[in-house]
Amino acid sequence: MLPLVPALLLLLSFFAGPILWTVWASLTNAALTGSAAAHTEFVGTANFQRLLADPAFFNSALLTVVFLVASGVVGQTVLGLVLALLMQNRGAAVRMAVGGVVVGAWVVPEVVAGFVWVAFLEREGTLNGLLEAVGAPTQNWLYTAPLLAVVLANVWKGTAFSMMSYSAGLAEIPTDLKEAARADGAGPVQVVWHVVLPLLRRTVATTLLLVTLQTVQVFTLIYVMTAGGPGDRSMTLPLLMYREALRFGELGYGTTVALALLVIAGSLSALYVRALRPEEVR
Amino acid sequence: MTRAPLRVAAVAAAAALLGPTATGCSLRPGHDPDTVTVVYSHYGTFRAADTLMRKVKEEFEAENRGVTVELRPIEAPPEDYQAQVNLMNQSDDEAPDIIYEDSFTINQNVDAGYLAPIDHYWEEWDEAKYYQEQADAAVIALDGKRYGVMVGTDTRGLWYNTRLFEQAGIELPWEPESWDEVLGTARELKREIGDDVTPLNVYSGTPMGEAASMQGFQMLLSGTGDGLFDEESRRWVVGSAGFADSLRFIDTIYSEGLALDPQDALNANVGTINNEERIPAGEIAISLDGSWITQSWIATAGKPWPEWPRTMGFAPMPTQHGQAPGTTSMSGGWTLALGSKSVNPDLAWEVMKHTLSKENATQFAIEGAQIPVRVDVAESAEYLQVNPIAEEAAALVEVTHFRPAYSEYPRISLAIQEAMEAVMLGDATPGQAARAYDDRVEHLVGSDNITSGG
Numbered sequence: 001m002l003p004l005v006p007a008l009l010l011l012l013s014f015f016a017g018p019i020l021w022t023v024w025a026s027l028t029n030a031a032l033t034g035s036a037a038a039h040t041e042f043v044g045t046a047n048f049q050r051l052l053a054d055p056a057f058f059n060s061a062l063l064t065v066v067f068l069v070a071s072g073v074v075g076q077t078v079l080g081l082v083l084a085l086l087m088q089n090r091g092a093a094v095r096m097a098v099g100g101v102v103v104g105a106w107v108v109p110e111v112v113a114g115f116v117w118v119a120f121l122e123r124e125g126t127l128n129g130l131l132e133a134v135g136a137p138t139q140n141w142l143y144t145a146p147l148l149a150v151v152l153a154n155v156w157k158g159t160a161f162s163m164m165s166y167s168a169g170l171a172e173i174p175t176d177l178k179e180a181a182r183a184d185g186a187g188p189v190q191v192v193w194h195v196v197l198p199l200l201r202r203t204v205a206t207t208l209l210l211v212t213l214q215t216v217q218v219f220t221l222i223y224v225m226t227a228g229g230p231g232d233r234s235m236t237l238p239l240l241m242y243r244e245a246l247r248f249g250e251l252g253y254g255t256t257v258a259l260a261l262l263v264i265a266g267s268l269s270a271l272y273v274r275a276l277r278p279e280e281v282r
Numbered sequence: 283m284t285r286a287p288l289r290v291a292a293v294a295a296a297a298a299l300l301g302p303t304a305t306g307c308s309l310r311p312g313h314d315p316d317t318v319t320v321v322y323s324h325y326g327t328f329r330a331a332d333t334l335m336r337k338v339k340e341e342f343e344a345e346n347r348g349v350t351v352e353l354r355p356i357e358a359p360p361e362d363y364q365a366q367v368n369l370m371n372q373s374d375d376e377a378p379d380i381i382y383e384d385s386f387t388i389n390q391n392v393d394a395g396y397l398a399p400i401d402h403y404w405e406e407w408d409e410a411k412y413y414q415e416q417a418d419a420a421v422i423a424l425d426g427k428r429y430g431v432m433v434g435t436d437t438r439g440l441w442y443n444t445r446l447f448e449q450a451g452i453e454l455p456w457e458p459e460s461w462d463e464v465l466g467t468a469r470e471l472k473r474e475i476g477d478d479v480t481p482l483n484v485y486s487g488t489p490m491g492e493a494a495s496m497q498g499f500q501m502l503l504s505g506t507g508d509g510l511f512d513e514e515s516r517r518w519v520v521g522s523a524g525f526a527d528s529l530r531f532i533d534t535i536y537s538e539g540l541a542l543d544p545q546d547a548l549n550a551n552v553g554t555i556n557n558e559e560r561i562p563a564g565e566i567a568i569s570l571d572g573s574w575i576t577q578s579w580i581a582t583a584g585k586p587w588p589e590w591p592r593t594m595g596f597a598p599m600p601t602q603h604g605q606a607p608g609t610t611s612m613s614g615g616w617t618l619a620l621g622s623k624s625v626n627p628d629l630a631w632e633v634m635k636h637t638l639s640k641e642n643a644t645q646f647a648i649e650g651a652q653i654p655v656r657v658d659v660a661e662s663a664e665y666l667q668v669n670p671i672a673e674e675a676a677a678l679v680e681v682t683h684f685r686p687a688y689s690e691y692p693r694i695s696l697a698i699q700e701a702m703e704a705v706m707l708g709d710a711t712p713g714q715a716a717r718a719y720d721d722r723v724e725h726l727v728g729s730d731n732i733t734s735g736g
Binding site for chain 2: 031032033034035036037038123140143227229230231246247248249
């Protein structure tokens, strides 16, 4: 028991501490400046009432869910699974090449990834250069399709994680099960659907969970690419939180937005865990 | 073997839990009584504060053995600069001794307890007499105490490219007498010179921050007879005709294509790009901007443009219909303020005085293209000969306006920027955006603190 004490203390101070502070701050009018910074007062549920009446919050919550579903659930996990399946039973050289490219995107720092995508999508960017070459109309993608732009960038950046996770899961599936299915006359799609996927459920649940938690808190990538704009067309909850807490200096309200984000991510995670719970082994 | 690291971890955890109280006084790097920390902005084309503070550090440390002047330049746009300084001020360990601070944030930072009054130092300073009294309003807070010293002020007006005007056949010097004349000239420029030139640049939207609110919106609003704040009833104004008219002006120039394309205008670096590239390249005919933008063109700038005095003209911004006094301007300016958590304010004041000396103030006025607030600097030949528009810009001080620099102002300003952005993106009509602004203001200050404008 005693050796656990330091670990427990660390956990308490670095994990529970900030959460408790967030809960406390969301019940106050804490601010970066102005009289509320000198005399912070307990305001009860005022921040939560304000949140529920704030159209900017609902806009951001919706954008966050769209961003999560498009870039996290559909983009990263589906693409990751497809890549993992395609890479199965391929030669070492192919695996190295594909894996190297995908993982390369993953290890690039978020700021750098942001600038790479800005260079690709901006008006004089690479994409427009390619479009011009084939005579297609060009546009400033970061301005005309900001959410799509950040979704693409996040898929590019994050797919490696789910790909690696699925590759590990696929390696665990016994080959004789697949061979038996093939002997019964199943095609490749049927094998994946009826044999591989059910056995992969636990991996899918874990991956979705981790991808979700990571995607809802993406800040740097979006901030570098669009800063939440134009208007508030790519203002996901982390960016709204930043705007309220640091641009407006309203720490209390900003942390309320953070708590809302925590609730949204938490409920989505609970949903996956329930929906994908592996059937009990009999 | 494993016990020592565990003990270290336990101590670290305990220290983290106990926080600042455990680390206390002994480990405060910024609290050495012989060290003065100075925080200032070093961003974009603005290099004058950095040059000045480096000079001060070198000179002051040479004259005062054992004293360290610790410089903390922050490379961030103005809004992020404020947030960072505020965060530093919330920490006893990080709070700076001297703060380079935009005058409009003084009141809110006084309310937050970040600044210390300097009246007793000011009264004993023999050079205080050189400071213009009108600058006092910006540094004396609502409690009547002085919290800083202005290092320079500014005015705003219409910069125009005389070569493009000649090309379009417009008579020089250009002296527009109403908004309609400004718009008329912009339309003529568009007709005559075509698509390669942006006729009229007016900053707008949230990426440009305070510049959009002040150089853009309030340069318009101050010429309508309406304002943001009613000094008499001490309430914030909502629903004024001038507010909606100013938004309408923004709507007109962006929807008619007289201004920059919104996607260029909504770039956070648009100011730097305009002043360093588009204006010298003759791609902008008129730009509503500050008197200081020459700092982008002088010899010590990143990209000097020695031809600017022969190319650029400066015209005062007219009032809406040309009503008295005919022209308008907005003024702001930055100050040096004393942090309330300074452990050696006497030494910090010595550094401030050194920074504000005539020699340093002159250098800052030239490099930062400021209108000096020290009379002896403003009248010096050294200053006057460097800046050919110095007198025209300084003359606008007579018609200038100041922002209502109360605690709520920065948030009101952001609400203005959001209204402008909604209009320029076509997300709202000027009327809708004005109503959304009214709602936001009511929320920010409370319904007891608003009043309906005319």
